Amino acid sequence: MSNVKSRLRKEKIAKIAMQLSGMAITGSLFFIVGTILYKGLPYLSWEMVSQSPQGGFYIGKDGGIFNAILGSLYLATVSTALATLIGIPISIYLNMYVKSGSFLERACKLLFDVLFGIPSIVYGAIAFSIMVWIGIRASLLGGIITITLLTIPIVVRTIDELLKTIPIDLKHVTFSLGSTRWETAKMFLRYIRPGIFTAILLAFGRAIGDVAGVLLTTGFSDNLPKYIDEPSATLPLAIFFQLSSPIPEVQGRAYASALVLTCIILIIVICTHLLASKQQKHKI
């Protein structure tokens, strides 16, 4: 082995390399947000966010992306609500009703873990062919179905993590006092309430930012979304289409729309963070 000095020098070099890579990774975040801010800000106007396209918006005429913002919010809200209604009972069932450590529990949790990583384009492709098969055209409804499928694993997984943090003794105590599993579950839900909102926000963030899933299923339109069976614009798709336009003015609007989406995501992340720290305090 070489002498101590060179070994210590090696250590120093390694440490610098580690610090640099840490900086590169955290820096990339500010870099991305910074780039979008820098390019998008000059094009952002009140008109952009408050009006829907006035015909020919995508070739540079007047209007805004209000319809896309609204469409995204509708889509994300409804599908997150559905995913929550389906996801929470599933994770309660897996944690409270099934014997812990049983094959069913482990297999199901693994399944949802794995589904968490399936890309949205696959969900989109599937939903699209189902829609063709039963004869629904590209619409808000199709998008909602797709995004719900996509977000259920997120809800199940996050709630499961939360339920795992509850001390097992608490479960035993409530059972020994004679409460039923359902009553205990209700109590546990109160216990993890701030965390549940975190899960919902996570799912909402994923839902509002998804492109590949809605690309095939939601369609696109210049009007405000009024009915669930009509195609609707969404914010990520609006960005995508505007960016592929050759007209600089329209591209600039894409940057501005990207900025709007970034703001929405940042607000969600900050709320999630606040709720997560509340859940920490909530701990026994």
Next chain:
Amino acid sequence: MNWRLIKDKLAERSFVLLLLSSVVVILLILIGLAMKSVPLLRAESLLTVLTDSVWSPLKGNFGFLPFIMGTIWVTLISLVIAVPLCVLASVYLVEYASEALRKMVLPLMNVLAAIPPVLYGVWGVLFVVPILSDYIAPLFGVNTTGYTVLAGGIVLAVMIFPIMISIMVEVLQTIPQELKAASLSLGATKWETITKVILVKAKPGILAAVVLGVSRAFGETVAVLMVCGNIPQLPKSLFDAGYPLPALIANNFGEMMSIPLYDSALMFAALLLFVLIFGFNLLSRLILNRLEEKAQ
């Protein structure tokens, strides 16, 4: 029977129903995709479909090789960039960084994870692509628009940072303190302890994190589609355009109904993605779960 017990049973029944229906949906998805891919596989064998490099749906040629190679190129580039950076950074976070720094960086990773793919794509178009075409490619004497597999790889690398960092940090935290203490007390420097003890011990976990990163990179659609050129060819260098599998599905779904076998081919692409990513995820989750059990 007591009313409370009835309520309990009712809840149980309905929860089982929800669970079963979601599992059934997944099975249906798999069966549906497989059935849709059958016509293509009946027309041509699996081997020709996977190894043929000619893609011209109008003539009935469905060779998936360009897309498979495009996906592999982009994924490999992103791994080459992301893996060393993430290993180094997460070792630093766990072994050197103060509690305060860790508490600051890890939430930032959550922000990075929350940024939607389309924003990564916008960043790629605004920043990575021009840098590549104006500064980096000329260094190598190459003339390119910047829409290349390298651009796709860079954007993907940034996208898989958060998942790799968060898992690697978790894995490194499960390494027992005694192990490090023993190595340090034998006179090894901290860096030697890290490379010869900690990283060796954490290898399966790090591998699992990398595999999860791969599966994320495989399926990433829109961000990559926006920056990597989308030309169905076999990329030969970093500065060639590529066409990954997910982009193929996204770009061609609108017109697939009019050409025979086209929809079957696209469904086969989706099936391929589904099976590969499901397999990768399953593998790394199993490794991670086992490590977690061991650590407890």
